[in-house]
Amino acid sequence: MAILSLVLFGLVIVAMAAYGYKISARTAEDYMLGGRTIGVVVMFFFVLFAVSSSWTFYGFPGMLYLHGPGYVFFIWGSVAGFAALYMFIGPRMWAVSRLNGFLSPVEVLSERYESKALRIILSLSILAFIVPYVGIQPLGVGVGFEALTGISAIWGALYTAILLVLIVLLGGMRIVAWVNIFLGIVYVSALLGSLVWVVSALLPEGLTGAAQYLLKNNPAQLSAPGPRGMFTPVLMAGTFIVGLIAFSWPHIAIGVMTARDKTLFKWFPLLIFLFGGLFFYVIPFLWGSIVAPAVKPGITTVAEADRIVQTIITEHLPPWFSIFVVMGVVAAAVSTAAVQLMTSGVIVARDIVQGVFKPDADDRTITSWARYSVVIIIVLSMAVSVWQTQAMALYLTDVSIPGFAQWAPALVGGLFWKRGTKQGAIAGTLAGVIYLALGLVFTVGGKRVLLLNLHPVMPTLLLNTIIYIVVSKLTPPPSESIQEQFFEEVDAFLRAEGSR
């Protein structure tokens, strides 16, 4: 029953992708950026469910279950970070890429700084940190699959990986965005439906009763630093700052380039605040911090905590609903990883293959390269994730996000600071990436001494930013033509009436 349902669910998704393949134009712009025709509603589903992965369903509640509510500051920071992307960076990134036909955010920066070397550095560093993150998604599904069926997690992971490859090979960015609407609806229904059902079935006094139970039996669950004393004020502040850097996630940043017109940037933050901040992310928070600890206390291992939501649903709700919830997790994983894979494919094809090796490649060639690279990336990412297993939540916040952050100074400086130079961007990015890699690898007694025992993003981003500013100040400013192209023309375009 479970396997048959998941196969049917997969077939629906593949059919949508195949339809997308049939109707799509065969241009690189259409494949990579959905022809720059994404409106507010589709963008909302596209971005929210690109952000919300199996981590939101499993890793986030798992972390809250084990360590109390302190981890939620990552969410509050992220909500502000995503809003900042669309309020501050988005309009300029969209305008400059539309005016000049840029297809990837890395291309925008390489043209802004007039540097092929920076293009290679940014491409490789973004790919290096996005690959493990992609692999988390199929493995996340595997966790739910195992909790539901008892069959090894690897089969759930393989199922998701095959779905992902088919969607991205057939569909491109437009269909990934459209499929995310379907996946998002399934995802929200499963996440919210499971919470409402479990609360009404197992907690007769509702959330208040559950909270009062915890207050009596496990009060540390309801405040920082949490039951194990992990979330000190300093760690919570760091977690919040890490969330704020969400504007630099490359698979989210590329979304702004797909926008149909500038009005999207006026309306989009409203959905982020109302639906994302005040509704959607509160659901897994309640699941992990109150409902799960009240319904099933006593879990102590990370692996069990990561699947606590699925375990409770499987134990207490009808089998058909458990299957539906796993579909929701598949939807969450696929909607995120498909965008990550598309972003990776765009970077490989547009920035590495065409940008460096085959400048004369036509649309057909780079689109093919984008598709080939997706297969390689998914295999690589799953291998990395299987090899380097750790808690889902920590993987995201400790490895991928600090890596994504390393292009932030070049990105922000490139769009807002005329004085930012290619030497500054190259020096800052290289310093940040190398420092991060060394800091993560070299540990003494389990402590990351090179990172001063701080969150990896803090010292590395600070060093990156300082070097970017200092070196930019010490080197000749960008040419007049670049300043005109990336600042004056962009301002004029954005101010113009009907600037579509």
Added chain:
Amino acid sequence: MREMLQHTPGKVFLLVLLGSIVGMLAAILSGVMERTVLVLGFITMPLLAGILFVLIWLVAYLVYFFKFWPFR
């Protein structure tokens, strides 16, 4: 952001957002999140702090983007 820095409403908007971030960090570091307080019976301090933070951003955004944003 460049366009926001070129007029007073934009500067006020950015100051409000910055102030909310500083306020959130100050609240966290003050130790207030370590209090076991349940608003409406189930809203813990970290959840309450986040809801207030998002509301501040929401109101500031609504006022600025729909009334003052030069590219609106």
